[in-house]
Amino acid sequence: MKKIALLGAGFIAGVHMEGWKRVEGAEVCAFFETNLEKASAFQDKYQIPHYNSFSRLLEEEKVDIVDICLPTFLHREYTEMAASHEKHVFCEKPIALTVEDAEAMKRICERSGVGLMVGQVLRFWGEYVKARELVEEGAVGKVLSVDAFRLSLPPTWSVDSWILKPELSGGAAVDLHIHDLDYVNWLLGEPQVVFAQGVRSPQNSWDHMVTVVNYGGVIAHIEGGWMMRGDFPFTCGFRILGDEGVLEWSSRAGVNIEEREKTSPLVLYRNGEAKKEMEVREEDPYYLELEYFLDCIENNKPVERGTPEQAILALRLALAARQSAEEGEKVKLGE
Ligand SMILES: NC(=O)c1ccc[n+]([C@@H]2O[C@H](COP(=O)([O-])OP(=O)(O)OC[C@H]3O[C@@H](n4cnc5c(N)ncnc54)[C@H](O)[C@@H]3O)[C@@H](O)[C@H]2O)c1
Incomplete structure (x- = not known):
């Protein structure tokens, strides 16, 4: 039985707790939380x-x-503490606020001989996983372009509203947008050039982004932000255009993904064929990512989904998009 220490008792900690309860061979033995109300x-x-x-x-x-x-x-601070006590680390996304912090986290875990996985949860999310498998199998032919989007109301639950302060969360440009940036990296590989425009909140946080990324000729157009208003439902989805077909999926699932079952089917369109609704694994992706990490640790397998390298690439792209929005210029990655 592996013993888990859960750090935090906020929104995503609750989701993880429910996930860990279902992971065989794991038990949350204690939690750390500084806010007494949340803790109790x-x-x-x-x-x-x-x-x-x-x-x-x-x-x-x-x-x-x-x-x-x-x-x-x-x-970074808590990863360093955990790794220096030789504990394996599962860390929520974004890995950190700067590439320097993220690299330091990767280094200390390597040096201490412990695993590090980052919760880039779309790599476990049924529709996203299935669409990538279909792309790999050639279902849409050669991919030409990818659209992805993620839109929500401003998060209201965070303690002292830390998430709305760009110096603490990176803004939606880093916090929320990173999900889709990582997914498109997973589909298309190394991002080369990014051009983004965005909208800033009154706290000067880039909270609504429209980002175009060039992956060596294949383009991605990614929209993400938490500036929606009223009862606008949590909305996310993608469209993958290939030279032989199109894959499309979208979800408008309650205000905060609590109605995940109300999503539309993943559909494949090909010339001369009737549209096909594809079967997708229906399982909580947060449970799946924790179960996966435990399996890697227990069986000494390398983490392949949610690696620090993937998380750092996603962070570099998010930071480059924010820089592009700030400067009004294209930003080349790798320079
Ligand atoms: N994968 C996902 O879909 C997803 C969704 C939401 C959040 N997240 C990520 O999870 C992390 C936590 O986000 P959350 O929404 O659960 O936040 P939250 O504010 O709901 O929870 C954070 C918890 O940490 C505690 N905490 C301990 N020390 C603190 C300190 N010094 N300052 C402030 N809080 C302190 C807070 O009291 C709170 O209970 C973030 O990195 C966020 O980006 C990921």
Whole structure:
């Protein structure tokens, strides 16, 4: 049985807790949280020991894996603490706010001989996984262009509204947009040039982005932001255009993805054929990514989905998009 220490008792920690409960061979043995109200609600619900000091948790509990569900500006500090105590680390996306921090996280985990996986959850999300498999099998022929989008209301749950402060979260340009940037990297490989335009919030945060990326001739157009208004439902999706077909999927699932079952089918269109609704694995992708990490750790397999390298590439692209929006110029990656 692997023992998990969960860091944070906020929004995504609750999602992870539900996921860990279903992962065979794993048990959340304790959680760390500094906000007393959040801590007591979490403890009432899950009945697991609470610590307001991570060092004390590490001293008192026998832990194998540390699951970091803390605000992004804390990811490096807690990864370093966990790795230096030889604990494996699962860290929520974005890996960090700067490439320098992210590289340091990768280095310390390598040096300490512990695993590091980043929760780039679209790599486990049924429709995204299936669409990539179909692309690999040639279902749309040669990919010419990818559109992806993710739109929501401003997040309201974060403690002290840390997520709305660009210096703590990176803004939607980094926090939310990174999901689709990582997915398009997964489909198309190394991004080469990015041009983005965006909208800034009153806190000067790039919170709505329209990003165009060139992957050596194949183009991607990615829209992401959390400036929607009223009852606008959480909306995400993609369209993959190839020279032989098109794959399309979209979802408008409640205000905060709580109605995930209300998504539309993944559809394949090809000339001369009736449109086909594709079968997709229906399983909670957050559970799947945690189960995957546990399997990697337990069976000494390398992490291949959600690697630090993939997370760093996604972060570099998000930062380049933000820079492009700021400067009004194209930004070349790798320079
Ligand atoms: N993969 C996904 O779909 C997804 C979705 C939401 C959030 N996230 C990521 O998960 C991480 C946490 O986001 P969240 O939405 O759960 O945030 P949240 O604000 O709901 O939760 C963060 C928790 O960390 C605690 N915390 C501990 N020390 C803190 C400190 N010094 N300052 C502020 N909070 C502190 C807070 O009290 C809170 O309970 C972020 O990196 C975010 O980008 C990922």
